[in-house]
Amino acid sequence: MASDGARKQFWKRSNSKVPGSIQHVYGAQHPPFDPLLHGTLLKATPKAPATPVKAKRGSTFQEFESNTSDAWDAGEDDDELLAMAAESLNSEVVMETAHRVLRDHSQRREQHQLQEPPGPGREQHQLQEPPSPGPEPTPATEPPPVASGDLRLVKSVSESHTPGPAESASGPAPLHRSQSLPQAASAALGGPPDPGTLSSSALSEREAFRLDKFKQLLAGPNTDLEELRRLSWSGIPKPVRPITWKLLSGYLPANAERRAATLQRKREEYFAFVEHYYDARNDEGHQDTYRQIHIDIPRMSPEALTLQPAVTEIFERILFIWAIRHPASGYVQGINDLVTPFFVVFVGEHVEEEDVDIADVSRVPADVLRNVEADTYWCTSRLLDGIQDNYTFAQPGIQLKVRMLEELVSRIDEQVHRHLEQHEVRYLQFAFRWMNNLLMREVPLRCTVRLWDTYQSEPEGFSRFHLYVCAAFLLRWRREILEERDFQELLLLLQNLPTARWGDEEVSLLLAEAYRLKFAFADAPNHYKK
Numbered sequence: 001m002a003s004d005g006a007r008k009q010f011w012k013r014s015n016s017k018v019p020g021s022i023q024h025v026y027g028a029q030h031p032p033f034d035p036l037l038h039g040t041l042l043k044a045t046p047k048a049p050a051t052p053v054k055a056k057r058g059s060t061f062q063e064f065e066s067n068t069s070d071a072w073d074a075g076e077d078d079d080e081l082l083a084m085a086a087e088s089l090n091s092e093v094v095m096e097t098a099h100r101v102l103r104d105h106s107q108r109r110e111q112h113q114l115q116e117p118p119g120p121g122r123e124q125h126q127l128q129e130p131p132s133p134g135p136e137p138t139p140a141t142e143p144p145p146v147a148s149g150d151l152r153l154v155k156s157v158s159e160s161h162t163p164g165p166a167e168s169a170s171g172p173a174p175l176h177r178s179q180s181l182p183q184a185a186s187a188a189l190g191g192p193p194d195p196g197t198l199s200s201s202a203l204s205e206r207e208a209f210r211l212d213k214f215k216q217l218l219a220g221p222n223t224d225l226e227e228l229r230r231l232s233w234s235g236i237p238k239p240v241r242p243i244t245w246k247l248l249s250g251y252l253p254a255n256a257e258r259r260a261a262t263l264q265r266k267r268e269e270y271f272a273f274v275e276h277y278y279d280a281r282n283d284e285g286h287q288d289t290y291r292q293i294h295i296d297i298p299r300m301s302p303e304a305l306t307l308q309p310a311v312t313e314i315f316e317r318i319l320f321i322w323a324i325r326h327p328a329s330g331y332v333q334g335i336n337d338l339v340t341p342f343f344v345v346f347v348g349e350h351v352e353e354e355d356v357d358i359a360d361v362s363r364v365p366a367d368v369l370r371n372v373e374a375d376t377y378w379c380t381s382r383l384l385d386g387i388q389d390n391y392t393f394a395q396p397g398i399q400l401k402v403r404m405l406e407e408l409v410s411r412i413d414e415q416v417h418r419h420l421e422q423h424e425v426r427y428l429q430f431a432f433r434w435m436n437n438l439l440m441r442e443v444p445l446r447c448t449v450r451l452w453d454t455y456q457s458e459p460e461g462f463s464r465f466h467l468y469v470c471a472a473f474l475l476r477w478r479r480e481i482l483e484e485r486d487f488q489e490l491l492l493l494l495q496n497l498p499t500a501r502w503g504d505e506e507v508s509l510l511l512a513e514a515y516r517l518k519f520a521f522a523d524a525p526n527h528y529k530k
Helices: 004-014 061-066 076-088 091-115 120-127 165-170 181-188 200-219 225-232 238-248 256-282 287-299 309-325 336-350 366-386 396-412 414-422 427-436 445-455 461-476 478-483 487-495 504-521
Strands: 015-017 023-025
Touching: 200 225, 200 238, 225 238, 238 336, 238 366, 238 445, 256 287, 256 309, 256 366, 287 309, 287 336, 309 336, 309 366, 336 366, 336 445, 366 461, 396 414, 396 427, 396 461, 396 504, 414 478, 427 461, 427 487, 445 461, 445 504, 461 478, 461 504, 478 487
Parallel strands: none
Antiparallel strands: 015 023
16 A cells, blocks of 8 residues: 555645535546557456466456356347336246346356366456457347336345355355346246357348338337337447437437428527627636637547547537536536537538548538537537536536445445545545546547447436446456555556447446446435435
């Protein structure tokens, strides 16, 4: 553990005072840390043991996933069956079925591990990032329809659980991925085929099928928003993502005939704001706000996009107009990051490059850019309306969410919580930014876009569900956290997590675990203190 003097000096360097005694945590590396490029987390890579060791049970959800051969994706054809089961089955019967399946599967895994002699290569494989189960990442399963209940069979780890000998030595029981009833019954009868056997063509057919379902739903005279949310939870195909985001955010009406008129009216309204307010950026009362916006935009990611003059001007106008029209909060650092995903998704329709991060926006026609700017403003505004207490004076929303995260983690994984406490790492020191920037500084932009597919599908996704995503994100690094025995090293790890190579597969695992935690704790009256 670092000395008191070193810790105080490090804490003083990492934080600055702001009104209301809130301590912002900025300055950690962004884009997300890549250990292969920086070469500073070599010690995080486990060495192969000199002697064979007994294969141990996975201690994290990701390790459980890597050791699971059962296909857990419900697929599009099971949705109606899931809904019917949710309405008709007793929850205790469903829960018992799930536990029996998990128990049988665990026994089969243990027998298989005893037959396969552990070697250095195998042990190293267990400790590293789980590989893709097939030639392409298996898409995450979609949640059951909100109105039909929840069949993700999970039991709260805080209820009626007696730890076994293995748990007592290594910490709380790992959180295993839950299964829906049709899959549980299938697994009990022998299990579906290993997803690793699925060909890339089969996955492509599935993606094409999902895209077709989106197009059919969006082509109707009145889009069923509940069905659209259900489809969008496990990811939105890129061709239909712009219109889907506009619908889910409430910017566009469900009635197809009203959309064109709504777009025209809202775009004209935005540029009326620009004409009326934007010249005020030079006034004495607004100079500080505009100057801060102008300073923050070049620090945003991706730099190749935000440093383009056309993009900089668009972001400056959006952020300044929003700040002028929301005097209760005004502009706060962190709001600037929330503009990027909307802009990238909406402008992506009009650029040839597959990767919008490196696209030359100046080639997009001026009238198209005007429409993208207005759409981005209104969707960002609707997002901020739901989390505005994060950015009012003293940022009480973030303070509350950080406390809720601390209480939630203490109930989910007491060992990790006590480890952070023992080394005097406070949740505010790393989780403030997670709440303030919605994890945008922690994961690549492509992962943020995928996260927001689900956030816009969940009730209060950017506020309540984000809390469970942050808890799952913290516990994703459980092993690395417990290996650190120093305050400074722990804080550096938590502020520079190696996620630069993350993609849809890692995000799908994160969201599945967050959904599990939500199911287990969201309706428990005392699962966190308010």
